[in-house]
Amino acid sequence: MDIHDNVLQVKKTCPVFLFISIAACLFIEGVTGGALRCGEVLYAGEGKVQSPNHPGKYPSDVNCEWLITTEYTNHITLLFSTFELEESPGCHYDYLEIYDGRNANSPLIxxxxxxxxxxxxxxSSQSIFMKFISDMTIERLGFSVNYSTGCSRTFYGPSGEIMSPNYPSKYNTNLDCVYKIQVGNRKRVKLVFVDFWLENGDTRTNCDYDYLEIRDGRNSNSNLIGLFCGNDTPGMIVSHSNTMTLRFVTDGSVVERGFLVQYITEVADDQRTNQCRRNNGGCAYTCRTDNRGRVQCECPEGFNLNQDGRSCDDFDECQEQQPCAHVCSNTPGSYRCECWEGYQLADDGKTCEDINECNDNNGGCQDDCRNLPGSYYCTCSDQNKVLMSDGLTCGEYSVQQRFHSPVERIMVSASRCATRDPPPSIVPVTLGFQLNSDGFNCSDVNECQRPANRFRTYSHHCNQQCFNTPGSYYCDCDDGFELSPNGRVCKDIDECSTQLNYQCDQKCTNFPGGYRCDCFPGWQKSPRGRCKDINECLNPPEDCHTCVNFEGG
Incomplete structure (x- = not known):
């Protein structure tokens, strides 16, 4: 019985309860002799989907299915307001599955x-299919999710975040999203872009392909603030009214990462008295004033305020915190973890789990498939057969294949080669080698020349120098850097925090890979690198009657 059969059953069994929704009717009626079933066919618009009994606990042994569909050219956006299900590894007990299409055969989101x-x-299509399953034991409070056609939304409240669909993954094609921000009377809206990357257009004249349009007001006739595309992050933007409208439009071809923008509410102060209203107080991102009217600059999460007290630099979590098990890629204001080939990212987004290749079409092996951490190999169960040079199929034993006896089987997988249970007369071949085309010998894999793929930021996992060794490799760093404990990432050495600081006369300035000695204001470097006082009285100001020089001024 599918969801459409459920709807037909409702029409037959609940004709007198017209005021009860289809979802409620299905939950009450159920299916005799099996799990309680609920669900609904919904046509967007907009609306809400909730687990049975929400906001109370959902029942045990439930199977609910919802199909949300809309016009062909539209998309559907889900926004969860509450979510609490039984927790389990791999979500084996109670879970919610969401599919990008009309049924469970569609791509799993x-x-x-x-x-x-x-x-x-x-x-990415005109439909979304949701399936909620609960087992026979623990129940929780369930979920509530709002759905809407397209990706448009109105934001209220003093602050919030707006992100392109699927951010930080790539947005969809053919979008037309309208985001409205409305705050209280006598308030203004300030936008601070944390990340911005759209398809490039001809920015000298206009943005022809994908773009973000920002207007100071509530509709498309309001004053145009700007049209933005490419990867040049827009500056700080402040409205003159209490409403701002953002329209995100994409064409049918190239897609990028999209954008993340934060908004906050400002009191509509007189520009003459609020220093932040003049060029944002000189701040790169957020400007606030204390109770004495002094400017205080702040940075978004993932950024650090520089010593000038105005500008912000990205905080490189990959170098400072090393949060990822395998590969860490820094992004503006955040980071992303990736795994080596043969592994997949765990639910915590940081650690990596081995992929059992033998579960997928037996790894391509004709006979037995054996899994390894990050790889696998094929074997032959028939003692009279040996593994052929392709590492997948089994063939008859022959004199020419004498090194392929059952006790000398060669394991081949993804540029890895090893012997299994070799006799004393055979030298074993270890991981870090690959099987030659002759099917007998193995040669070293030069990991430092391995081609990059989507699982790796660097093919050899070193972010600076890579040195190949027989069967392996190691990483090293350029001058001014040191190797992190993970043996892959190089971190800058802050020479100014070491004894090298004492080599500077006055001020030590660190930079990636080195440092330099600077002088305080009113001083200058001599040819020998020492700081000496500048005698400003050699060229005194015209309004200076008597000039007295002192050190530094």
Whole structure:
């Protein structure tokens, strides 16, 4: 019985309860002799989907299915307000599955459980299919999710975040999203862009392909603030009214990472008295004033305020915190973890789990498939057969294949080669080697020349220098850097925090890979690198009657 059969059953069994929704009717009626079933066919518009009994606990042994569909050219966006299911590894017990299409055969967007609320989700087609399963034991409070056609939304409240659909993954094609921000009377809206990357257009004249349009007001006739595309992050933007409208438009071809923008509310102070209203107080991002009217600059999360007290630099979590098990890629204001080939990212987004290649078409092996951490190999169960040179198929034993006896089987997988249970007369071949085309011998894999793929930021996992060794490799760093404990990432050495600081006469300035000695204001460097006083009285100001020089002024 599918969801359409459920709807037909409702029409037959609940004709007198017209005021009850289809979802409620299905939950009450159920299916005799099986799990309680609920669900609904919904046509967007906009609306809400909730687990049975929400906001109370959902029942045990439930199977609910919802199909949300809209016009052909539109997309559907889901925004969760509450989410609490039973937590389990791999979401084996209670879970919510969301598919990008009309049924469970469509591409899976995600499988969710526990307390981690899914972010905004946008379909690439005109339909979304949701399936909620609970087992026979523990029940939680369930979920509530709002759905809407397209990706448009109105934001209220003093602050918030707006992100392109699927951010930080790539946005969809053919979008037309309208975001409205409305704050209280006598307030203004300030936008601070944390990340921005759209398809490039001809920015000298206009943005022809994908663009973000920002207007100071509530509709398309309001004053145009700007049209933005490419990867040049827009500066700080402040409205003159209490409403701002953002329109995000994409064409049918190239897609990029999109954008993340934060908004805050400002009191509509007189520009003459609020220093932040004049060129944002000189701040690169957020400007605030204390109770004495002095400017205080702040940075978004993931950025550090520089010594000038105005500008912000990205905080490189990959170098400072080393949060990832394998490969860490820094992004503006954040970071992203990736795994080596043969592994996949775990649910915590940081650690990596081995992929069992033998579960996928037996790894391509004709006979037995054996999994390894990050790889696998094929073997032959018939003692009269040996593994052929392709590392996948089994063939008859022959004199020419004498090194392929059952006790000398060669394991071949993804540029890895090893012997299994070799006799004393055979020298074993270890990981870090690959099988030659003759099917007998192995040669070293030069990991430092391995081609990059989507699983790796660097093919050899070193972010500076790579040195190949027989069967392996190691990483090293350029001058002025030191190797992190993970043996892959090089961190800058802050020479100014070491004894090298004492080599400077006055001020030590660190920079990536080195440092330099500077002088305080009113001083200058001599040819020998020492700081000496500048005698300003040699060229005194015209309004200076008597000039007295002192050190530094």
């Amino acid at each position: 995600g499988k969710y459980c526990g307390m981690n609320q899914p972010g905004p989700l946008t379909s």
